[in-house]
Amino acid sequence: MARRLARAGAAFGAAFTALFAIVTFTPLVKSWSTLLAGEWPTAKGDVLIVLSGDMVDEETLGVNTYWRVLYAARIYREGGFRRVVVSGKEAAPVMRDYLIFRGVPAEAITVEDKSTSTRENALFTARLLAGEAGKKVLVTSDMHMWRARRAFRKAGLDAVGVPFPYGRKLGNRAALRWGLFVNLLAETAKTAYYGLRGWI
Numbered sequence: 001m002a003r004r005l006a007r008a009g010a011a012f013g014a015a016f017t018a019l020f021a022i023v024t025f026t027p028l029v030k031s032w033s034t035l036l037a038g039e040w041p042t043a044k045g046d047v048l049i050v051l052s053g054d055m056v057d058e059e060t061l062g063v064n065t066y067w068r069v070l071y072a073a074r075i076y077r078e079g080g081f082r083r084v085v086v087s088g089k090e091a092a093p094v095m096r097d098y099l100i101f102r103g104v105p106a107e108a109i110t111v112e113d114k115s116t117s118t119r120e121n122a123l124f125t126a127r128l129l130a131g132e133a134g135k136k137v138l139v140t141s142d143m144h145m146w147r148a149r150r151a152f153r154k155a156g157l158d159a160v161g162v163p164f165p166y167g168r169k170l171g172n173r174a175a176l177r178w179g180l181f182v183n184l185l186a187e188t189a190k191t192a193y194y195g196l197r198g199w200i
Contacts, residue, residue, distance in 0.1 A: 029180045033167025036187065037142035038149070043075040043162040046134025051121050051148060052088025052095060053141065061094055064141055064166060069095050071164040072139045073102035079137070085128060087112040087121045118148050118190075119199050122155035129157060141166040143184055147191045150200035 022028055050072040054062025061069065069086075076084060076099070084104060086095040092113040100106050112128055115121045129136065136159035140148045145163040152159050167184065170176040194200045 023177050023181045024174050027171065029177050029184060030168055030171025032184050033143045033165075033171060033180070036144070036146040036167075036184075037163040037165070038145055038161060041160055041162060043137060043139075044079040044135075045137040045160065046080075046082055047129060047132060047136045048072060048076055048079070048081045048084045049125055049136060049138045049152075049159060050084065050086050050095060050099075051118070051138070051140040051144070052086070052091030053144075055091050055094070058090060059094060061091065061098065065091050065095065066098075067166060068139055068141060068164050069098050070102070073099055073104055075137070075139060075162060076104050076108075081137070082108065082134070083110060083132075084108055085110045085112055085125055087115055087125050089113055089116050118144070118151050119155075119194070121148070122151040122157065126152070126155040126157040135160065137162050139164060143167040143187050147187065147194055147200060151194065154198075154200055 050068055053064035053068060055065065056062050072084070075081075084099060086092045086099070086109065088095070092111045096109045096111050099109055110128060112121070112124050115124045136157060138145075138149060138152060138159040138161050140163065142163040142165050145161045149159065149161045167180055170180045191200070
């Protein structure tokens with residue numbers, strides 16, 4: 001019994017060491033994020049859809065959401081959009097305020113503040129934009145884009161995905177790769193769950 005436990009402990013230690021080396025010292029997480037992002041098209045269109053991510057508290061955007069909104073403000077200025085939809089129950093009003101601060105006209109912004117998941121982002125935004133003409137462009141993090149685009153398509157809204165390179169940026173720093181690895185595992189599990197439920 002003791003030998004069996006020792007062998008199991010040694011095997012676990014070797015596996016963990018190998019995993020640690022792969023995550024920390026190879027481009028695994030950066031490549032994984034890039035794969036989930038898909039294509040990186042030119043960000044031009046008519047309606048810009050920005051999905052929320054994390055929040056620090058009711059008034060403060062989390063890092064992921066902050067970068068999505070900052071990226072969206074730049075896309076808005078360069079892409080000729082006439083309308084922006086920000087989607088997410090707690091984050092959307094704060095996202096709107098930040099977009100206004102970054103120069104997006106208040107009258108161009110529509111707030112969708114009921115959704116609590118990617119699926120609900122898609123369903124509620126699709127209802128808001130029912131019958132809206134023009135090219136739709138979806139902004140979210142690179143590692144979230146694969147699931148988000150397919151959830152929107154399933155909801156009846158086909159949008160071009162323009163990912164913010166969140167995972168690709170974090171993947172450039174060895175100290176941040178383990179946190180990104182955990183997030184990628186969670187995103188992959190959510191994607192599998194969405195697939196099983198028929199939501200993508």
